[in-house]
Amino acid sequence: MESVNAADILKHRGILKTEPGDGMPSDESAAEAFLLHVRDNNACETFVGELFSDGIRPDPAFFQRLWDLHRYYGATPSCSEGVGIVWSQAVRSLPEEDRQSLLGAFVGQGSPRVFQLLGSIWVVIRDHSFPASFLAEWITHMVRAVQRDSLQGGAWAAVRTLCVYHPDTAFDVLHLLSLRPDQTQLAIASFMLGVLRTCDTTGPRDESLRKVEAFFNDHLDGQFRGVVAWSWAATAQERALTEDELDALFARAEISPDDRSTVVCVVCRLLSISKEISAETARRYREWIGARVSPSLPSDAKNAVVRAAHALLLANGGDLVPTEVSGWLLAIQPVALDCIDTWQCVAGALSGILKKDLALFIQTFERLCGSGAATLQRLFHGPQLRWLLTEMGGESMDTLVGRLCVSRDTETRRLGLFLFDSLGMLSFPLDTLNSSGVASQLLFYESQRVALSPKAIARILVAISSSAEAAKNGFRSEVFDELKLQARNFAGECRGELAARGEAIPLVQTALAEVSTYFTDLDRAHQAGINGMEVTGHRRAALVYRRRLSRQVTKSAESNSVLLSMAKSIRLLYGRTTSQFVGGVLGPAAPLAETSVSMEMPILELSDPEEMAMRRVHATAAIERLLQPEQNNARGEGCP
């Protein structure tokens, strides 16, 4: 294809500014002018003739030339429609088989190019008739290409256009889509059914609609029955549902657990997307959902419930949190770890609650830990929920963290300790330690079983030390030993933090005094050469280990960093600076930057792994002993 300057053509037609340096107007005026221009059939025909003076062929260059028009008018609806009209005019000049090829080539571009003209395709569908067999397949391809993306709206707009402008063809397409239990095709079918329901379906079309509804309604396969349920979501986007329609939808939930799950999803979606929903209808939706949320819901239904809760929270602009939100989040627990999207929505809802009602957040989070503490902790470790941690860091979490840390549930305690550490809390809330007779000991032993930063360990020990001064039954001695152990284990940060924060606590000071000569003695011993000898094979093993560690770090960095996973990693061979040659342009040289992260290793884990393991075993036994009387008492209450 020869080079055609679209700008010149547009300027020549007076729909693009001619002065150099004129920027594109920020409003839609230019795009609207373009749209008005191409709405004129003659003008459009001439424009297409000039734009594609070298002929129209179903290849990437055709779509590129259309996409170029957006450079001058922006990605506005007017421009998209104008481009669609130009595209449609170009199609008009093609024979029938080439028209299908052109549409096929558009979808065949795949992601991300298919998104460029997705907003214009509805015009082509509106203006031209295509065989149902072609459309059924083409729409399926198009939806598959975009279905996981938030910018998929253009595809559904095209399907909606088909239903509205070519309802008979749409019914034929619907029929073809219903032949196979394909998830994508059934999703398209439900959308089309929902839209067709709102179109003019008098006469034979009404018959067709009833037949289609009956086909899906009575189907033995739950997936097919789900098409009817989901079609109401499409309908609701067009108009409000009637009372009868709602009743019919709710009634579908009683058919089977699968149908109930589907209807829960649909109703949750209705709550989120319905236009001009009445307060009464919204109340009905909420009550209906509220009565059906339970831990037994399948994961997609749980996801829908959380999304609905989040939508409720967002829709409520005031400081009040809708009463259902917290309840729904808790009622669907447990949510599996691999339901990342659901957890992200849960986090979104929690964040919304946190901003509006701290007490409710604490209450909700604490109850959430009852079933999901371990899951939450694993998610907090990953990139998915880290932002929530940042938001929590901006509020006072003392009460929550304190309570979690001395919970009777192991996973909750561990999450509490993780939060204490991650939120960088400077001191442990002492009132929590006085909340029960075993709180200090629970915290003490649990802190021995989990990995914490040196500073967090020191802060916890300082808190425990102040309450352990008067302790009996050897606990004071254990705390004292632990203080010494950790001062040796993390001789840098932990020892420093103990010294800084434990200044007024005699137990801490005595322990630090006892280890003060240790490091001098250790230096002297090492300089004496008693451990100076090498061990054959050690050097090579250290090399193998470093390689393994390097591989693990690289892999972990890539899996946890979106940037690293997308960017290509290039190993530079020479030089002190680097630059890039991209698109024919050589960029400026930039110096190589070095980044490094250092952290203090718990030295005793390496020096004495068996003792550290034994210490954890001892801590586990101690926790069991501490909780046993409570458990026994709890069991004993019901006994005669």
Place this chain on the structure above:
Amino acid sequence: MNDEFRTSFLTYYIRSLAERTREEKRGTKVGFDWIIYNLGLAEDWTPHRLPFLRAGGDETSTAKSEAEFGVDLAFVSPDQKTLRIFVLKDEVLNNANWGANKFDIDLRDASAPDLSPPALRSITDVEVILAYNKDEDRNGIEHFNRLVASRGTWVGDHVSLRFDRWNLTMIVGRVKALLLTPSLLPQRFFSHFSYICAQFADFRHGSDEWTHQLIPNWRRFLGTLLVENADERCVRLLPVALIILQEHGGANPTVETGWIDLIEWGMLAAWRIVQSAPKKEGIGKAVWQMWNGFYVAELERYYGAHAGDLQVRHSLDIRQSGSYVDTMATAVVAHWHLARLGILGIAYGECLPTETEEDARRRHAASITIANWLLELLSANPSTMRPLIDLHHIELFLTWACLMRARRIGDVVTWLTILCHWLLMRRSGLGQIPFIEGSNSMELVFEHVASGEKPEEFCDTSSVYLTCLLELICALPPNARDPLLESVYRRLVLGLADCGTPMPGCAPIDLLTWIPPADWGDRVLTQSLDHEGECITIQMADFRGTEPFGGSEIADILNKLVLETREKRESKYPGGLPMAVVILACCRHRSPLPPEFWRAVAFPQNSEPQGS
């Protein structure tokens, strides 16, 4: 090594030398003329007359046959003004030898030198030195003094004459001051030994270079020096070589342990000479002197000097890679120290005198000292309780033997209890590091830890170590023995949790014991016997598969095993070798220890088993 010992061993060596180095039918007879020659060179004197020709393809100078006129060696001072003439004698300076061994004639001849050669034209002083490497008495000295008085103070009209006398003490003193170099050794060892000295100065003890270059070199040197028909002089040369090595290792941070390492190889080679020539009393005496005064004394000095360091917590830790690889290396170092302390303890028991009550008190005090050092090491360094390979049963036995010898039963119980707990952590997988490797490959242990994957060849399903541990426990009183036996057997051997179910991923370990080959005593000093002898598998369960219940039942089965073994397999201890030497040989050659070493104490013969 203290100065007194150094002087002694140098004296032993120099005294054992002949006057002249010469080739005989039985080999080269080393003379102290070579030492005097090298002392002269060390003083920066120029040789004028030598008793040998320095050339020679086999690196041994050949003796001259020309007339000497009393002059064995002569040197010219750097300023060309002084001529020093040496008259050498490998005889005692006394009245009998003065005439009979030509002290008198040779000194008179030497004091009338021919100064006509052009090289001596600027000489203004002549010094005649009588050097002898044996003792002296008053009469001998009187003869010398009279001769000096009678010879006057001039040679001719212009050259002054004076006399000097270098006795053994003076020669040793000068050697210590000037000649602790490879030059002190006979000429044929010079280049090889110089190379060894350079390696000793450069290589860290235990490094790959040390193990693969220095040790083979050193052992080759020992093989050349201590051939089967070696005489006492060769044996006496060994400590001298070691003293020279020590001088060269000054800058090496691992010089102390490295030196002990080399001494050990030397001692094994020397004991091999004793074993092959039991009738040569001189050699036996020399090796005993070396064992006690050199090796054992050095161990004693080392641990005396470093006991304070070893009792600092984690003082043996190696921190190089920040991984469990370091943890493994630390355990190897810790077991090295355990073995040396143990050998020192056993050696004390064998070499300290036993005649008087005072001797008995000293022996007991020595065993208490060793026990204290061991307990402090065990307490401060948990790596001592981290056996990595099955051969670490030697260190297990040594620790046990030293503590038992000091009658520290309570400490033995505490130590073994902690050891079992620590082993349990590893057996259960909680301890982060693998269990004991049965095929004794540190390479596999390192690979396992470094790669995070267990190598196919890694063997943790069979163990002599655990059998040894069980048998050592049998020496304890029943109330301490039974719970420990039960704990070791159920947890470590069978891999059962306290509730009786198998720990995750823990299959039972097969217990083994080793019976050495009949001739092991002849070969234990020279090679590893790990793939020789007989390996007995031990089934503690009865024919129905019922495992023994309780410690006393386990003890009974072990007792029966020992009785059966003693009855059906002959056990012969190699005569003439101290036990500590045999244990050292097993450590160095990586041979398992014959179980009778500990069974002799844990299951004493002709007595009822404990607890039965």
